[in-house]
Amino acid sequence: xxxxxxxxxxxxxxxxxxxxxxxxxxxxxxxxxxxxxxxxxxxxxxxxxxxxxxxxxxxxxxxxxxxxxxxxxxxxxxxxxxxxxxxxxxxxxx
Numbered sequence: 001x002x003x004x005x006x007x008x009x010x011x012x013x014x015x016x017x018x019x020x021x022x023x024x025x026x027x028x029x030x031x032x033x034x035x036x037x038x039x040x041x042x043x044x045x046x047x048x049x050x051x052x053x054x055x056x057x058x059x060x061x062x063x064x065x066x067x068x069x070x071x072x073x074x075x076x077x078x079x080x081x082x083x084x085x086x087x088x089x090x091x092x093x094x
Contacts, residue, residue, distance in 0.1 A: 001087055003087060006085075008080070061085065
């Protein structure tokens with residue numbers, strides 16, 4: 001069963017989001033992150049972001065969680081305020 005790591009951040013400005021978008025588009029993915037997909041939502045007025053990272057199974061989630069937890073604050077969108085693990089119950093694309 002697929003799993004999602006959902007992380008909320010505060011203090012996220014548009015400049016940092018543009019920088020992060022550029023890094024992701026260039027394929028600059030952290031080593032040891034076996035994610036299948038990543039979605040980052042941004043509320044520029046509230047300076048908040050929500051990152052959703054998808055993993056195929058528990059082993060990949062555990063490895064990705066350890067990798068992401070080890071990242072320095074400068075590599076994240078902002079100040080991490082929460083981390084939650086979810087089972088992906090429904091997934092669809094247009």
